[in-house]
Every structure is written in C-alpha cells, then in structure tokens.
Amino acid sequence: MTNPSTKSAAPPGPVYDEALIKRKLGAAIGLLAIFCVTYFTAAVIATRDFRAIGAATLVFIVGLVVTRMCLNQDKGD
Amino acid sequence: MGFENPIAFTILVVSLILVVYISWWGKKQTTTTTDFYVAGGKISPRLNGWAMFGDYCSAASFLGVAGAIALVGIDSWWIAIGFFGAWIFVLVALAGPLKSSGKFTVADVLVGRFGGRSLKFLAMFTTVVIGTLYLVPQIVGAGHLFQLLLGWDYMVTVFVSAIIMGLMVILGGMMGTTYNQAIQGVILLVAMLLLFVLATFVYFGGNPFAIISQAMETVPPTAAAGVMAQVVVPPTPEGAYGPFVLAEAVRAGFANLPDALTPGVATPDVWNQVSLVLGLLLGVAGLPHILIRFYTVKDAKDAKKGAEITIIGLAVFYIAVLFVGFATMMILYPELIKMLQAGQRGQATNLAIPMLGQAMGGEVVLGLIAAGAMAAMLSTAVGLLISMTTSLSHDVYAGVLRPNSTDRERLVFAKLGAVVLTVIALLASIWLKDQNVAILVAMCFGIAASTFAPVLILSVWWKGLTKEGVIAGLVVGLIVSLVFTFARFSAVPDIMGIRVLGNPALYGVPSALLTIIIVSLLTKNTGNAREFLAAAHRN
Numbered sequence: 001m002t003n004p005s006t007k008s009a010a011p012p013g014p015v016y017d018e019a020l021i022k023r024k025l026g027a028a029i030g031l032l033a034i035f036c037v038t039y040f041t042a043a044v045i046a047t048r049d050f051r052a053i054g055a056a057t058l059v060f061i062v063g064l065v066v067t068r069m070c071l072n073q074d075k076g077d
Numbered sequence: 078m079g080f081e082n083p084i085a086f087t088i089l090v091v092s093l094i095l096v097v098y099i100s101w102w103g104k105k106q107t108t109t110t111t112d113f114y115v116a117g118g119k120i121s122p123r124l125n126g127w128a129m130f131g132d133y134c135s136a137a138s139f140l141g142v143a144g145a146i147a148l149v150g151i152d153s154w155w156i157a158i159g160f161f162g163a164w165i166f167v168l169v170a171l172a173g174p175l176k177s178s179g180k181f182t183v184a185d186v187l188v189g190r191f192g193g194r195s196l197k198f199l200a201m202f203t204t205v206v207i208g209t210l211y212l213v214p215q216i217v218g219a220g221h222l223f224q225l226l227l228g229w230d231y232m233v234t235v236f237v238s239a240i241i242m243g244l245m246v247i248l249g250g251m252m253g254t255t256y257n258q259a260i261q262g263v264i265l266l267v268a269m270l271l272l273f274v275l276a277t278f279v280y281f282g283g284n285p286f287a288i289i290s291q292a293m294e295t296v297p298p299t300a301a302a303g304v305m306a307q308v309v310v311p312p313t314p315e316g317a318y319g320p321f322v323l324a325e326a327v328r329a330g331f332a333n334l335p336d337a338l339t340p341g342v343a344t345p346d347v348w349n350q351v352s353l354v355l356g357l358l359l360g361v362a363g364l365p366h367i368l369i370r371f372y373t374v375k376d377a378k379d380a381k382k383g384a385e386i387t388i389i390g391l392a393v394f395y396i397a398v399l400f401v402g403f404a405t406m407m408i409l410y411p412e413l414i415k416m417l418q419a420g421q422r423g424q425a426t427n428l429a430i431p432m433l434g435q436a437m438g439g440e441v442v443l444g445l446i447a448a449g450a451m452a453a454m455l456s457t458a459v460g461l462l463i464s465m466t467t468s469l470s471h472d473v474y475a476g477v478l479r480p481n482s483t484d485r486e487r488l489v490f491a492k493l494g495a496v497v498l499t500v501i502a503l504l505a506s507i508w509l510k511d512q513n514v515a516i517l518v519a520m521c522f523g524i525a526a527s528t529f530a531p532v533l534i535l536s537v538w539w540k541g542l543t544k545e546g547v548i549a550g551l552v553v554g555l556i557v558s559l560v561f562t563f564a565r566f567s568a569v570p571d572i573m574g575i576r577v578l579g580n581p582a583l584y585g586v587p588s589a590l591l592t593i594i595i596v597s598l599l600t601k602n603t604g605n606a607r608e609f610l611a612a613a614h615r616n
Contacts, residue, residue: 009506014615021614025538031169036358043155043354044347044386046340050561053151053338053399053524056158060392062166067388070169 027073031066038062080141081228085435088444089226089451092264096455096572097243099257114528120255122379126386128255129382131262133160133361134394135211135457136427137217139265139450141515142395143430145343146402148422148513149414150297152343153402155514157395159357163522164391166383167361172536173377175368183368184472191544191604194216199551203528205498206555207364207521208465210562212502214517215242215458215512221427224448225443226443235506242458243499255592258460261452266394268449273397275388276404285400292337292403294325298410298425300334300342301327302417306385324410336405349579353519360522363529367373369464382408389541395567405433423511436497465498466491509566519580520562527558527585529594537613539597554589558583 039062042055120128130509138160178186184200219242220235227234273285280285301324310326327334335342344350361367369594371380406413409432416425434446470491475482482490509517528551535542561581564572570579574582 006410013608014611015124015615016611021610024614028169030127035162035165035169039358040351040354042158044351045351046151047394056154057396059158059162060396063161064392066165067168067385070284070330071385 031070035062035066081438082226082435082443083253084440085444085447087439088224089447091453092448093455096257096261096452099260102256107190120374122374123169123386124255124259125258125374125379127262127390129258129367129383129387130390130394131258131260131265131452131456132370132460133367133391133457134260134262134453135163135514135518136215136454137515137518138394138398139269139453140218140222140427141214141431141513141518142370143269143398143402144404144426145515146295146337146399147342147405147409147429148290148417148426150339150406152340154395154399155344155354155517156357156519159354159519159522160359161388161391161395162354162358162480163361163397164384165386165553166358167367168388170534171368171537172364172380172384173326175533176371176377176380177375177615178537178609179614183363183533184468184476185375186533186536187547188472188476189378190542190606190609193544196544196548197472197476198550200529201468203464203555204468204552206559207528208461209498209502209524210505210524211364211521212242212458212498212507213356213505213510213516214514214521215454215461216506217258217423217512218396218427218514219451219454219458220281220448220506220510221424222423222431222454224445225428225431232507235510239499239503239506242462243495244454245459245462258456261449261456262390264449264452266390268446269394269397269401270402270509271442272437272446273404274432275442276401276408276430276433279406279437280408284360288400288407289338289401291321291407291499294328295337295403295410296324296327296331297337298340298406298413298417301331301410304331304334305414305418321407321410323414324407337406339475344579348576348583351526352523352578352580352583353521355586356523356526356580357519359526359530359582359586360519361525362533363525363527364522366535367460369467370460398437399498401430407540408433408436422550423513426513437502454459455559460557461487462495462498469494512566516579520565523580523582523585524555524562526582527554527589531590534594537610540610541597541603542593542606543597543600544602544604545600546593546595549596550589552592553592554585557588558585561585 039059042059045055138157141154142157145156178189183204184197187200216235216238219238220231223229223234223237224231277283277285277288279292283456304327308323308326308330310323344353374383376382381535409429412432413425413429416422431443431446435443470487474490475487479486531554532547532550533612538549558581560572561577561584564577565579565581569577
C-alpha cells in the first residue's frame, strides 16, 4: 500500500539559485574568454601573416584544453 | 546515360544499401513520436558524440574545405577552424543548460520560458529557413559527386540526390539516423586520414611537412589560371609534364603571385575575415539539426561528454583537411587549372577530393571517398530534415493547428513536410550549382548566428530577457542576415552604402543582439524566468 499523502505530493522541482547561475556564468565567460581571445587574435593575424598555420593550430590546442576544463568543472559540481 | 566509373559506383551503392538497411532497422525501434524525433533520449554519450561528428561533418567539411584550400590556399582553412571553434562555444555556453531545460526543439526552449503561439511559429519559421538553406549544399555536393561517378547531367544527378535524401527520412527516424550518423562519422574520419597517408607516402616521401614546404612554393590555381597563356613549361623526356613541373613553371615565371600560404587570396581583408569567423563561431549554437542531438542522451553531463568526443574528432579531422587540401592543389594542379579555365569552378572546388582519390588509387579509392562524401551529405541532410520536420510537426501541427492529433497523423505530417522542403532545396541547388559547398554552409552559419544563437544564449543565461526582445531580435537578425546573404550570391557590392561581405554575421549578430537587449530593457515580460533558469542550471 502506498501512503496517500506521499502519493499526492508533487515531486520537488528545481530551485532557482541566483548564486549558482552567476557562478556558472562566470565560469563559462572565463572559459569562452580564453578561447575567443585566441580565436579572434589568430584570425586577425592570419589575414596579414603567413604564420597563420601556427596561430590557427593554437586555436585547436586551446579548444581541446578548454573542453577538458569545462568537463572537469562538471566533475566539481 | 552510362556509368563512367562502375567499380566506384558499385562501392557507393553498397554503402547506400547499408545505410538504408540501418534506417529500416531503426524504423522497427520507432514506435512513438519521441522515438522518431530524439530516439527516446536513450542514446549513449559515446554513440551520440560520433553521431554528432557524422552529422556535423557535412559536404562542406569533407569536400568543400579541402576543395577550397586546393583552389585558393590557406584562407579557406579558416572555415574549418571556425567549424571547430563553434563546438567549444556550444559546449561551454549551451550544451548543459539546453539539455537540462528538457525541451525538444529551439521553439520548445523559447516557448518553455515565454509561452505563446507567435514565438513558436517564428522559431519554427526560422528553423525551416536555416535548415532548407543548409540542405542546399548537401544536394549540390551530392549532385556533383554523382556527376563525376556516372557522367550524367547535373540536372539529373541533383534530382536523384534529393530523392535519396527525402527517402532516408521517410524510411527511418532518429534511432536509425543516429547509428547511420555514427558509422558515417567513422567512415569520414578514416577516409580523410586515408587520403592524408596516401598523399604523404605516394607524393611527398612520407614526410607530411614536405606538403607545407611545397605549398609555400606553389601559386594557387585560382591565381595561376589567369596567367597560363604566358607560362613556359619545360619539356620532359616522356613528352608530357607532371603536376609539380607545371607548378614550378608558374612559380618561376611569376614571382609576384601569391603562394598557397599567402593570406588574403580568398578573404581580402580583416572585416571579411572577422565576419566569417564570427558567423562560424556562433553558427552551431543556432543550428537546429545539431541542437536536437543534445536531447537524445540522458542528461546534461552525457550531452557534454558526447560533445567532447565530437570536438576531439573534429580537431584531428580538420588538421588532416589542411594537409589533404594542399596535397590536392599540387597533385591535381593541371586538372584544377584546366577546369577553372573551362568555367567549371563548382565542379573543381567540390570534386577535388574525390578526384584526388581517383588519382592515387583508381576507381576503388574513388569509390571509398565517394562513399565517405555521400555519407557526409546524407547524414547531414537527414539530420536537417528530421529537425525541420520535427519543428513543423511538433511545433506547428501538434502545437497550433491540431493539438488533439494522433501520433500517426503527426508522423505523416512530418514526412510530407520532408518532401516539400526537399523540393524547395532542390530548386535552390540548381541556382547555386557553381558555389563551393563550404561557402554555402558558412552562409547558413552566418544566418543561424544572427538569429537563434543570441536568442538561445540569452534565454538560458539572462533573467532580464523578454518575449518582445526575443521576437524583435529574431525578426531583425533574420531579415538583416537574409538580405546580405542574397546580396552576396547576387553579386550586389553594397546595400544603401553598406558593403556586402562574404558572410552576413558581422551585420546580423550585432543587429540582433542590440535589438534583443534594447527591447528587453524597455519591456517587462520575462516569462517564467526563475523556473526556466532553475531547470536549465540544475545540477
């Protein structure tokens, strides 16, 4: 038999936590800043300089590092 | 009509039969609309990662980027770098919150926060516009590929390609599509690496960096085609000349021409470059066929795990693309120049990779490469059609037109929608047949970046976003980006004194973003912001 009071109770929904969202937003902005600075700097350099290959390759490396950092944050959460 | 490459064609047909079988098997697993749209959310992160890779690596990635590098040089690699960078953006800013919000489509996300039929309809309309335009390069690429394999007229091959793509959707659903996309992702990566290894060992003594140093001594075919009448080619003992001999003769006669690593050949200035990379960076965040894949896994962490597999695969793939593009330029140098001189730019830029396969390994390698390319186009086209028809059926038919309709009626509506959208894309494919498929895809990224990307990002992160801001931003972004896209393809140099760039993002993204922010600050309807953000960011 199921307890009727338990049966009728609605499951608790997710709670709005502004501090959590701000913390996540700060982390996302930080990671995106690292990647975007590399990405756009390399893109502008690449219009002027043949060292484009080096700059562009850095985008791939930073991208992979940021990916790992992002997933490590999830483990922390 | 004959069959110019019967062995290659047979390999392609066998691979297509395998794809159809998997779709048919997937259909048996599809009993509800949830199964059809998102495979019931039962896909593992690893399988989803490979499926996203196969879905994302369309004709643009497999044929277009390497083909564009082969014609113009290093500038075109930025299309690939942008395709890669976009995933970092999606992973960090969107993948988790979107999955946690528990919504099916982009329209669901927006309506989940704000409610209202007008928003749902606008989101559906934007999804269909972006998806249909994105379908065009897949059909253009497949049309050119069948033309190479069979020697048939483009008008016939493009029609056959569109029929195959439409049938794939009608046959299956998301489960079959997921397995197909994952298998096709593996085929694509293997095919690109095979080309890289073969080219390196057959033509460059096993040293991949020899490809780069040789590229620094090679004038890109687009620049060389205009001066060929003045090029003096030294005779060889056999009475013919090889590809490297011609490239060396062009270099020797025209020291002032750019080499393959000279920037600015395809992207002439900083504004064009910034517009391109901005559109590419934000574009994936607004592509409905990619976003829907995040809903096929269990939770936000699995969505991110899948994205990591995709990102690693893309990094390896796009680095190989650079080497293969340069190798193609040098190995097929005479052929590419001849095609450019004959006005066959569309074929030269979109078929350079299959032609490289044929040059190195005859019909068998051509068949394998063609199978890989067809895999890329099919998986993307089917993913697109499913996301569009999901939006049509789920958001419009079930959400607005007939809320009490049965699952079966919604499926029939979705499949009819697939037919109509394929026909529209087919007509556009005939108009745009000479365009590089990667350039076409980059334009779609620019439109997506100017519409869904800012709206979605702000929806899951900004409490102050309002419904009016979303509607105004979507409308402004869509109009600005579409106007500049059509101006670009119609060769219009400027609009009211504003220069038309190679990609619409530099105008579309700020217009949309500013409109959203200003209108949101002036209005008050933030929807159920607290509940929505709580769900999107729950741990």
